[in-house]
Amino acid sequence: MNRYTPRPTLTAQSHTSSQLVDQWPTAAWKQSFRRKLLAWYRQNARDLQWRRTRDPYRVWVSEIMLQQTQVATVANYFPRFIAAFPSIAALAAAPEPQVLRLWEGLGYYRRARQLHRAAAVIVREHGGRFPREAAAVRRLPGIGRYTAGAILSIAFDAREPILEANTVRLLSRLLAYRGDPRQTAGQSLLWSLAEELLPRRATGEFNQALMELGALVCKPRDANCGECPVRSLCPTHRLGWQRLVPMAKAPPRVEQVREAAVVVRRRGKVLLVERQPGERWAGLWDFPRFPFDGDDAPALIDGVAAAAGVICRPLQLLETFKHSVTRFRITLECHLADYVRLASDKRAAAPKTQWAPTDDLEAYPLSVTGRKLARLVAMR
16 A cells, blocks of 8 residues: 655755655555554553543643643642632632742743733633633633644644644654754644644544654654554654654753852841742742852852842851753852841842741742752751
8 A cells, every 4th residue: 555645745945855755644544543543542541630631721731731841740730730720710810929839840930820811811801711712722821833722622622733742753753754843844844744634533532642652652762663553654663763853953052050049037037039020930939049150258248139139147058959940050059148237229129029937938939949948948
């Protein structure tokens, strides 16, 4: 059986000869692929809490949490979040700090803020019901084409394609596509395939099966082709190109950074600074934190004055943490200091600060390192 037919819309002008996809899956190939994939998924799908429902709110929350986050991590956060905010209306009515506190540790906090904003839009413009029209869904904060397609297909069985990290890799291999799937030409090609592969029914199940196969079998470096239900249909497997397809992303340039965080004490309370839009961890609270190239007390005093508008007296180094944020590898020195007075000059830059009792720190949304430091302070 000839499983491929020429794809006339792809030309050498849009791809180099080594990247050109000369053949496109036939109707028979697509039918066989759907049948094999769904049969495999029904036997091998992981039992995940958000798969036990078609409630669009729960599907939406899970899809936002799963962006750039491991399934095992989301499995711990999802039930707590839903218990705290069981409906779109409950999420919309919650204060943002409470939402961020429940999100704490998942990272990429912009997702939580956009989720919160989108809930308010749904309550205000859609009567608290998640919209079913793709255009309306994509207008919500934090929802792009992939997320809209995932929610609508899973919750409503809408015939919407998806394309995310796992399916980019899987579909690239199903075409033996040697170009860069992140570029415009590659994205256009893969979206076309994702749309053409959709079955007439059970599109949500099919899309989840695509993601599951990419996550469990068609892995980036160690593709488990022996367990793949569609290996007989895969030209990358036939050619032995698993390590070549898809084209690897250039590694980011890692930058070493040194910072200080200072716990400033005053009458049983500690000073917190609210992180502002455009800053790392916007919307969260933090101890005064700043780039730190010095090794002496004056550098710490100046840093706290600029970050929080107070003068302090450094006492001791509490701990040194090493952590990563995107491409930055950060060495964070955590210091203890006592409050002296307000800064009298114009160095203060923080628009909002607060003195928090150490016993209340658990209620504030903090970054991972901020939480570690808060618990270290609470034990003293």
